[in-house]
Amino acid sequence: MASQKKRKIKVVTIHDNFFKLFDDNSDPELLTIKEEMHRRPCLVLIKIKYKNKKYTFALPLRSNISYHAPKNTYFALPTRSTTRDGNHHGIHYSKAFPVDSKYFLPYQMDGDFFGELVLATIEKNIKTIVQDFQKYIERYENGDMPKFCTDIDNAIMKQELLK
Numbered sequence: 001m002a003s004q005k006k007r008k009i010k011v012v013t014i015h016d017n018f019f020k021l022f023d024d025n026s027d028p029e030l031l032t033i034k035e036e037m038h039r040r041p042c043l044v045l046i047k048i049k050y051k052n053k054k055y056t057f058a059l060p061l062r063s064n065i066s067y068h069a070p071k072n073t074y075f076a077l078p079t080r081s082t083t084r085d086g087n088h089h090g091i092h093y094s095k096a097f098p099v100d101s102k103y104f105l106p107y108q109m110d111g112d113f114f115g116e117l118v119l120a121t122i123e124k125n126i127k128t129i130v131q132d133f134q135k136y137i138e139r140y141e142n143g144d145m146p147k148f149c150t151d152i153d154n155a156i157m158k159q160e161l162l163k
Helices: 016-020 028-037 113-124 126-141 152-161
Strands: 010-014 042-050 053-065 074-076 088-092 104-106
Touching: 010 016, 010 053, 016 028, 042 126, 053 126, 074 126, 113 126
Parallel strands: none
Antiparallel strands: 010 042, 010 104, 042 053, 053 088, 074 088
């Protein structure tokens, strides 16, 4: 039986309606994530400062982050059985995007040994993850954008237009 421990972190998946905002191909990386992510988990980080404003970000958990990806663009997690040799399983900062909580759907990740291991690793390292992601955002804001990253400004604009 899975433990019903109260988590310090929030893991969700993102509703398809969020990704429909990008059907105009204004962010090919988000559309790629849509295809990859169908009901995949994302770590939610709130109050991340970007351009002097605070946003809630979804940070995708991905099982095959390329071995070419710079180390400062992801946080490594225990390797999954689906992770190809040389690649990494982790929280992929360069695929993160700001998202309104109305697009969150519950995601059940605990209940098996591996899920519990991943959640425990994230909880144990949450301070480091938040700090490293904030540094990533600061580099992004200063124009140091890794190849194949999401367009944060576009994601903000698309959601602002709906308000």
